[in-house]
Amino acid sequence: MPARSIIQHMMNNVESRTTADAVVVEDLRVVRGGKPVLPCLSFSIPVGQVTGLLGPSGSGKTTLMRALVGVQKVAAGRVEVLGQPAGSAPLRRRLGYVTQAASVYDDLTVRENLRFFARVLDADPDAVERSIAAVDLGEAADRIVSRLSGGQRSRVSLAVALLRQPEVLVLDEPTVGLDPVLRRDLWQLFHRLADAGSTVVVSSHVMDEAERCDRLLLMREGRIIADGTPAGIKQQAGSDDIEQAFLHLVEAHAGSAA
Numbered sequence: 001m002p003a004r005s006i007i008q009h010m011m012n013n014v015e016s017r018t019t020a021d022a023v024v025v026e027d028l029r030v031v032r033g034g035k036p037v038l039p040c041l042s043f044s045i046p047v048g049q050v051t052g053l054l055g056p057s058g059s060g061k062t063t064l065m066r067a068l069v070g071v072q073k074v075a076a077g078r079v080e081v082l083g084q085p086a087g088s089a090p091l092r093r094r095l096g097y098v099t100q101a102a103s104v105y106d107d108l109t110v111r112e113n114l115r116f117f118a119r120v121l122d123a124d125p126d127a128v129e130r131s132i133a134a135v136d137l138g139e140a141a142d143r144i145v146s147r148l149s150g151g152q153r154s155r156v157s158l159a160v161a162l163l164r165q166p167e168v169l170v171l172d173e174p175t176v177g178l179d180p181v182l183r184r185d186l187w188q189l190f191h192r193l194a195d196a197g198s199t200v201v202v203s204s205h206v207m208d209e210a211e212r213c214d215r216l217l218l219m220r221e222g223r224i225i226a227d228g229t230p231a232g233i234k235q236q237a238g239s240d241d242i243e244q245a246f247l248h249l250v251e252a253h254a255g256s257a258a
């Protein structure tokens with residue numbers, strides 16, 4: 001093959017991988033406290049979807065998210081985000097991560113927090129107001145964070161993550177403690193971000209949130225026991241209800257592992 005064709009072929013390959021998959025995980029093994037918390041995980045996440053990591057408490061969702069953002073020590077395997085090794089410097093501008101703990105200053109207002117982080121992150125000047133509007137905190141923008149409700153406070157952390165319009169957004173249980181209206185609004189926001197081309201990875205242990213995802217990875221004891229659309233997983237498990245489907249899959253998995 002002539003050199004130019006080889007280069008073109010390689011570029012096509014890179015392009016098709018980077019446009020098709022935002023995340024590629026291969027044989028990932030993580031050991032925490034001497035225990036294999038993720039024994040051997042492989043999956044990929046396509047660009048521009050809302051992918052849910054669903055599973056009971058302790059199933060390894062946070063550990064997996066930490067591996068995706070590159071802050072988790074990995075014993076073996078490969079984790080790539082947007083075609084780069086997880087945690088590598090070029091990804092810092094392209095990835096947003098919101099942990100379960102709010103990571104903003106309690107004694108500043110919402111807008112002051114956003115302005116501060118916009119300077120630190122070197123975000124566009126209009127990013128502050130855009131992010132405040134995206135999480136619907138316009139009316140609370142000049143209130144001190146410590147006086148906000150838990151749900152409002154977690155939306156401030158989300159607004160910080162949105163400042164640089166990340167291509168991949170990793171959100172660890174962002175809807176915990178929110179009322180149903182706020183939860184619905186946040187899920188609508190995740191889908192708007194995905195429609196605009198971002199890849200959103202959201203963890204939850206609440207099964208009724210599963211239906212809101214384009215795609216689900218159901219986790220249990222560090223393993224993925226189902227991977228598909230909510231409809232596909234229900235069909236696979238022979239149940240109309242996602243919680244029942246999860247329970248059937250757990251039983252089937254336990255049976256096959258025995």
Ligand SMILES: Nc1ncnc2c1ncn2[C@@H]1O[C@H](COP(=O)(O)OP(=O)(O)OP(=O)(O)O)[C@@H](O)[C@H]1O
Binds near residue numbers: 033
């Ligand atoms: N710092 C740590 N040291 C040792 N083991 C840990 C540590 N953090 C978590 N683990 C263990 O790793 C496993 C997976 O925990 P992880 O927090 O990833 O689960 P999770 O699905 O996110 O749970 P939750 O929904 O409660 O946040 C659990 O068995 C937990 O006890």
